């Protein structure tokens with residue numbers, strides 16, 4: 001004899017089945033969801049220190065104690081000796097740097113993390129709408145900080161040469177602008193709050209060049225090879241974050257010089273000739289990081 005509770009269960013199952021069939025007839029697309037176990041949306045767990053431990057295979061046991069941004073106290077009270085000149089160190093640029101650090105800030109907001117002049121307005125669907133940090137250098141500062149950033153976005157200067165410190169000082173202190181010494185005219189007027197400016201520690205450029213690209217630190221001036229701001233940003237993210245996703249990275253075929261390199265403009269790979277960036281080598285470095293799971297590719301075009 002079948003007990004009352006069993007009947008109840010069977011009746012419920014029958015009802016569920018009827019509803020499922022009804023759904024499958026009324027909504028073809030629902031069929032899959034109901035008759036197959038729905039695959040739960042893959043949520044990646046964010047494990048503390050995960051990116052760091054994976055990245056340590058590339059960078060060695062690099063120190064998380066390195067400040068992200070350069071600090072006034074490290075140049076004012078103590079003279080922090082640097083082994084290299086810009087962009088890998090501050091050797092020889094200390095005095096200029098000191099003046100810039102005196103009018104900017106080095107504080108780090110709790111939530112740390114776009115790049116150069118890459119616009120956000122109009123591209124939110126692809127690039128998101130929150131910019132925690134924007135890495136830039138004078139020649140790439142052709143964006144309106146008020147339009148492309150949030151009010152609390154940190155503008156992080158990546159200094160490639162001493163003139164970059166000089167430029168930011170003339171902008172912030174409204175001193176006489178200097179036009180020579182840049183490979184492209186940087187903005188002469190830039191409406192920005194000095195308190196939002198940070199100076200990136202050249203340490204990140206050093207480890208990106210040394211550990212990811214195996215570039216020699218001491219190079220002849222004229223043909224200095226250096227990492228792109230993109231690769232630098234990945235290096236920095238590996239240092240700051242527990243989980244690193246990259247979006248929009250996909251190096252075009254090095255032989256196809258007509259391919260565009262940014263989502264927002266028509267500049268092609270050809271323009272990178274003579275920039276000191278080795279695109280093929282960076283593509284290999286990124287591939288390696290993807291393969292070892294240190295970073296994840298978020299973009300699916």
Ligand SMILES: *[C@@H]1O[C@H](CO)[C@@H](O)[C@H](O)[C@H]1NC(C)=O
Nearest residue numbers: 055056057058059060061062
């Ligand atoms: C880094 O340090 C950890 C433990 O301190 C050690 O197990 C690991 O082998 C080190 N990695 C490298 C690349 O030196």
Ligand SMILES: *[C@@H]1O[C@H](CO)[C@@H](O)[C@H](O)[C@H]1NC(C)=O
Nearest residue numbers: 249250251286297299300301
């Ligand atoms: C990321 O994935 C997209 C889509 O599959 C691809 O086009 C792009 O080349 C990938 N980027 C890298 C760096 O592998």
Ligand SMILES: *[C@@H]1O[C@H](CO)[C@@H](O)[C@H](O)[C@H]1NC(C)=O
Nearest residue numbers: 225277278279280281282284
């Ligand atoms: C760029 O990198 C590739 C791959 O590592 C290498 O074969 C090539 O010689 C490099 N080019 C220059 C100009 O260094």
